[in-house]
Amino acid sequence: MSIYDYEATLENGETYSLKKYENHPLVIVNTATKCGLAPQFKELEKIYQEYHKKGLIVLGFPSNQFHQEVSDSKEAAQSCRTTYGVSFPMHQIHDVNGEKALPLFKYLTSQKPGKFTNAIKWNFTKFLVDEKGQVVERFAPTTVPQKMIPKIEKLLEKQQS
Incomplete structure (x- = not known):
């Protein structure tokens, strides 16, 4: 089992298989535009711009x-773009915990539990996934996104060798 067994829906309603990203390392993050940690969008975008190529x-x-997001997926994505310059794919608003959680997040949290629980504790929990779809x-x-850079670079080096 890997993340490639799951589907995701972009903010425009288009559903796709995560298999689309096979052979690519991924950073998957739950977000909220009204969260005090929202400035991380800029940092995530900087990482995306630097390492996307x-x-x-x-x-x-x-x-x-966590009651810190607008109620409309398109509005959330637009806010990310205009406020933080986000160009990476944004998805529809979903639960990340509990019975109604997006299956992808159930999988992510089962593969890498938190310190005290599997549940997502707050917005901007970040998962690093290798090119084979395994949560690493x-x-x-x-944790500021820049702290992920050494691990990202290691994955990219591994992928290119």
Whole structure:
């Protein structure tokens, strides 16, 4: 089993298989535009711009489970673009915990549980996935995206060798 067994829906309603990103390392992050951690969008975009040409994909998944997101997926994506310059793919708003959680997030959290629980504790929990679709690292919401760079570079080096 890997993330390639799951589907995702972009903010425009287009559903696709994550198999589309096979052979690419990924950063998958649950987001919220009204969260105090929202400035991480700029940092994630900077990483995306720097490493996208080498194969890295960043995927944003808005969630309102922590009551810090607008109610419309297109509006959330537009806010990310205009406020933070986000160009990486943004998806429809989904739950990331509980019975109604997006199956992808159930899988991610089962593969890399948090320190005390599998559940996503807050917005901007970040998952690093290798080119084979395996979850290799989970980063806490307060971990700044730049701290992921050594692990990202290691994955990209491995992929190119």
